[in-house]
Amino acid sequence: REAVDALLHDVLGYGEVRTRPRDFEKDLQWGQALEITDRLSELARSRGRTFQVKLSNTLVVENHRPFFPASEAVMYLSGEPLHVITLNLVEKYRRACPAVPISFSAGVDARNFPECVALGFTPITTCTDLLRPGGYGRLPKYLDNLEERMRALGVRQIGDYVVKAAGQGEEAIRRAVPPGPLQAALAETLRSDAVDLAGVVARSGPPGLYDELVRVAALLNTPVVVERATRDPRYRAEANRKPPRKVGSRLALFDCINCDKCVPVCPNDANFVYETGVLRTEYQSYRYEKGAVKAFPGGVFAVTKAHQIANFQDFCNECGNCDTFCPEDGGPYIEKPRFFGSLQAWRSLAGRDGFFAERAESIDAIWARIRGVEYHLEVDRRLDRGLFTDGVLQLEVRHSERRVVGAFAGSRAREGHVIDFSAYLNMALAVDGVLDPLKANPVNAPYPGPFPLPSGERPG
Ligand code: SF4
Ligand code: SF4
Structure with a gap:
């Protein structure tokens, strides 16, 4: 909790957001998490499977806003601050359990998605960002940004991207590949504009070496990316305080300013x-x-x-x-x-x-x-x-x-x-x-039914 509060308050500036000791006390403790990791990793290995963790969930904090009823004691923090908190957790967890793959879900958006990929996370889950204007329409930009980064680095595969993304590729090759012609060939292709680490390993490396190289690179990338995100002003409170604009008029059954924002921001398409x-x-x-x-x-x-x-x-x-x-x-x-x-x-x-x-x-x-x-x-x-x-x-x-x-x-x-x-x-x-059949919507769409529609029924 002290580490979370230090990030929230001292680094990110969300001074008004308060965590509660009791939420941390009743939650999984660090020692327990490591013990569970060891136990389940061993169990998974014995069955030919892989144990993986997902980081993280939303962060429980005190409800201090008028948006929710005062009767609600807590609310759940997500988005930008959670991204930084969870990345720091990833760094700590990877120092303790470097072999465990991580699935990541915390404040992912189009801008930081390429960084998340560079950390070797699979899968990467996004949620809060899809609740903003544009909704699911925001997703293509994630891939556009990743493609742009990959093109700039001269890589064509995700694994090659992980190795080259944060400037740790040469060190990763030195650590994962014994000195010799293969190590030299990998270092050479890494420096080129048409990187093909996967191809070089496939031609002359042992099975499993490429995956190990990518894993080592993701580990080396971790402190670099975490440091970058922790310092980035876009995650700080002053960059995220502005509430969406209100124009001062009130909705009625018909007519509004027709911005259509309410359609894509609905997670349920309601x-x-x-x-x-x-x-x-x-x-x-x-x-x-x-x-x-x-x-x-x-x-x-x-x-x-x-x-x-x-x-x-x-x-x-x-x-x-x-x-x-x-x-x-x-x-x-x-x-x-x-x-x-x-x-x-x-x-x-x-x-x-x-x-x-x-x-x-x-x-x-x-x-x-x-x-x-x-x-x-x-x-x-x-x-x-x-x-x-x-x-x-x-x-x-x-x-x-x-x-x-x-x-x-x-x-x-x-x-x-x-x-x-x-x-x-x-x-x-x-x-x-x-009911206009020319414009499909949840009301006029033909459902398989059956609808309980007694004919001739009237209220009263
Ligand atoms: S379309 Fe109308 S109801 Fe929907 S968000 Fe815009 S103003 Fe609000
Ligand atoms: S329509 Fe309902 S489910 Fe969709 S955003 Fe609004 S309140 Fe949430």
């Missing part, structure tokens, strides 16, 4: 784009009065952009990452139309607004909860007829015109009961857009 018609209309809602359903002015309903965002609830684990990167306030996964994958799922979260929609031949059936009120809309697209109800009053609608052509009361209607026509407009625009 946010998606869809197109809807723009609409501005003064609408009327309906009230049950003295045995009749009467219209009264409802307000103005406006959707100003065709490009919209929705959320697929069944994929969303509410990690909040889209909220972090959305320039507007409120959180896309909370404010944007939330579509459930089944009627059962929609029902099971009864305290939450959202939609379930299904298209069957010419009929669209939509269940919605808006501001806590449940509605049902059934649209016969062939007849252009919508039946919209809250379970008490029912409106018949010319769907393409968003216009009421009939209003009816059910047996449960009570004096003064109101059905809000803006709920229909919300449902119509969101669902017409999301």
Whole structure:
């Protein structure tokens, strides 16, 4: 813990991040880790296998930010500071267990990926970086950067790259290969613009020598790369403090600044784009009065952009990452139309607004909860007829015109009961857009099913 704190606070400047003694005390201790390494390495060897460690996991620290509820005692640090902490751990572990291969996962991004490869890590895992704008689209840059480094060094194979990447190649050859013609040939190709260490060893070296050369080079590279990363200002607090920009406006069901950042930053692909018609209309809602359903002015309903965002609830684990990167306030996964994958799922979260929609031949059936009120809309697209109800009053609608052509009361209607026509407009625009078969999304994609869709079902 002292070593982690020294790196976090004194070297990297994250003075506000606090570790807790108890988290280190209950975790695996250094001596135990070495003992486990020895035991499992031996067991693996006896079975013709290799024991390997993965470094590391996220770092448990005190929750000191308002982002998470105060009831959460801890949060988990990842990204830039974890990269440096874990590289230092790698150096310490390799001094103790130089023969154990390491899989690395800590703050890997496109810029440091070539360095991670130079340390002989396999596999290399990235996560935090993929939660930033661009999402999985950030991955090709990792390989572009590695290719650029490999071309600059004149190498064509990963092993040759490891040997040459940090200027330790000649020493690695001296340590791994006995003096003689093979050692000289390797040193010569290493210095050339067309390095072929693998080819030289394959032609005149014993089996296993190339792997040993690469392993020795990775070990020699370790203090060099770790020192470089530890000194690099890009990992320091001052370079990583700036939160993503907010513009001060608040999200609503429709319309936003359309930056689309919430789509790729979602690790679960839960946010998606869809197109809807723009609409501005003064609408009327309906009230049950003295045995009749009467219209009264409802307000103005406006959707100003065709490009919209929705959320697929069944994929969303509410990690909040889209909220972090959305320039507007409120959180896309909370404010944007939330579509459930089944009627059962929609029902099971009864305290939450959202939609379930299904298209069957010419009929669209939509269940919605808006501001806590449940509605049902059934649209016969062939007849252009919508039946919209809250379970008490029912409106018949010319769907393409968003216009009421009939209003009816059910047996449960009570004096003064109101059905809000803006709920229909919300449902119509969101669902017409999301069910458009020309734009695939998690809602309109054909699933093998079965969906629990009792025909003719209504809320209430
Ligand atoms: S919801 Fe936020 S992140 Fe998503 S497109 Fe709109 S403004 Fe951008
Ligand atoms: S809160 Fe949901 S939609 Fe937003 S990033 Fe997390 S999983 Fe994706």
